[in-house]
Amino acid sequence: MTVAGLELDLEVFSGPFDLLLTLVLREEVDLMEVELADVVLAYLDFLEQRGELDLEAATEFLVLIAALLELKSRLLLPRDEEDVLDFEPGEAADELLARMLEAKRYRAAAEHLSGRLAGEHGRRFRSARLPGFLRKVDLSESAAVYDPAQLGAAIGALLRVPPPISLAHLTIPRVTVAERLRHLRALLRSGITTFDEAVKGADRVTVCVTLFALLELYKQGEAVWEQEVPFGDITIAPNTPSGHHARMSA
Amino acid sequence: MSELVRTLEALLFLAPEPVGAVELAEACAAEPDEIAEALAELGEVFAPGRRGMELREVAGGWTLSSAPEAEAAARRLLAKPRTPPLTPAQAETLAIVAYLQPVSRPEITRIRGVSADSASGTLLERGLIEEGGRSQFGATLYRTTPLFLKLFGLNSVDDLPDPSAWDPSPEDEADLRERLLKAGEARVATPS
């Protein structure tokens, strides 16, 4: 079985993975409501049942799930810096679809080529040295056929030093996970807080890093978090034995 | 067998690479239409299934190859496999190079979604692709080789089918739509 046929039973969708993908791309299923973690878990279950790792299928799955995660993360991020956001969700879906179609096209072309090669099986070509009477080349009979300028041009191209790569367009991280961990722990010492509170006035990068820090706190068992509705505020509470159950919707 | 046909047979037996009709005409001091006629006659002699050799038009020229029926014996005698089949990763990389050439490694990686370094290395080693210049940023560009055409039985890359032929058909779209409706009904029937 390939990745496409992976059977899913999610809250908002039940059916094969490829159908989910199609519905998401047609915006007939809201990606915001799809728990991608559950898709990954379903795939892991499937791998476990199967008992072996098909590298090609696993690669395909990673590519698809990464594309969905990218799309979803674009939908989830705050939208206050419209000029920096390069894609509308619709555009992102179009891009994803185009990319999948392109990959699919060359996978089909690859199958065609493999078939062609198999069809040529057994047709070998002769590779023998030329007989002696053809190996002697008379230098005086040879005419100039190449232009020396080709060699000069090749040397010129090899002398070209590539321009240094500009890193100007990359955001230099000004905020670290450790810093945001300290910030969150400080907030939690005075009880329940919210994600909005934790990132008040922060820029986009800080929001992301804070989310990482929050994941780390959750993993360490220091905090639990809850989001009542999509886009709603995330409540963060210090973890106590009787505390809330964490619920993540990423 | 006329003298011209015999000469052509000898030339194609000796030549290490496929030879174009123009070069054959020059070597034989014959007219192009005489060569065309002689090649047709030779093609009859070496038609598939008749002999131990076949006349083939590949990589822009004419060449003789062994007949596939002799492959088992050839492998025993020569003790080397013809061309091992391609892995899916190699076939995909080769397909991208064949259709988009000249194409750079980062572009191949972008299309495949995974790195193509090992696959393109193997294809280079096997002589199926080669460097064909550099991009404006100095990245090596790849293209297919005449050996690729020879081994895949192609006269030129233009003989490859239009890749849009493999795009999903309207029927497939309709099929997906139907499956969508069914899945929707199933969900209504079994609320979670």
Add this chain to the structure above:
Amino acid sequence: MSELVRTLEALLFLAPEPVGAVELAEACAAEPDEIAEALAELGEVFAPGRRGMELREVAGGWTLSSAPEAEAAARRLLAKPRTPPLTPAQAETLAIVAYLQPVSRPEITRIRGVSADSASGTLLERGLIEEGGRSQFGATLYRTTPLFLKLFGLNSVDDLPDPSAWDPSPEDEADLRERLLKAGEARVATPS
């Protein structure tokens, strides 16, 4: 033509050296007398004067060779330097050898940023470059050949064009070799 005769024809076509009857029998999984009979039939087909090839028994066994009548045409087609257009990799490799000779293979690789094994192999085979001694570290050194001068219409390597016309920074005073090595290393360090 029986299947065995066809297989023999294919084997003798492919084999670069004469093949003994015993080896042929093993490869074809046939009895020695069957092979003898098949060889006799093949000898009829390829009797002198009939075809462009002849079946001959020589010291080491059986072999196909071109018919002597085709010799003049074969000379016109094949007894001349092969001069297809140089690929970019070949032109780069040949330019490095021409301007820096003698130069070692590792040096060529460092300047190009990618291996030049396949390109230098082709240039050697076509007789444009040749081995000329060893470096102090034991690497083979390459230099250009008289055929190279002939095919480029040069009297000596001193007549190679001054690269400053194509040089992106001709004011640089450093030695050509040093500059090429530096640029090559910069290319490798820059992911493209």
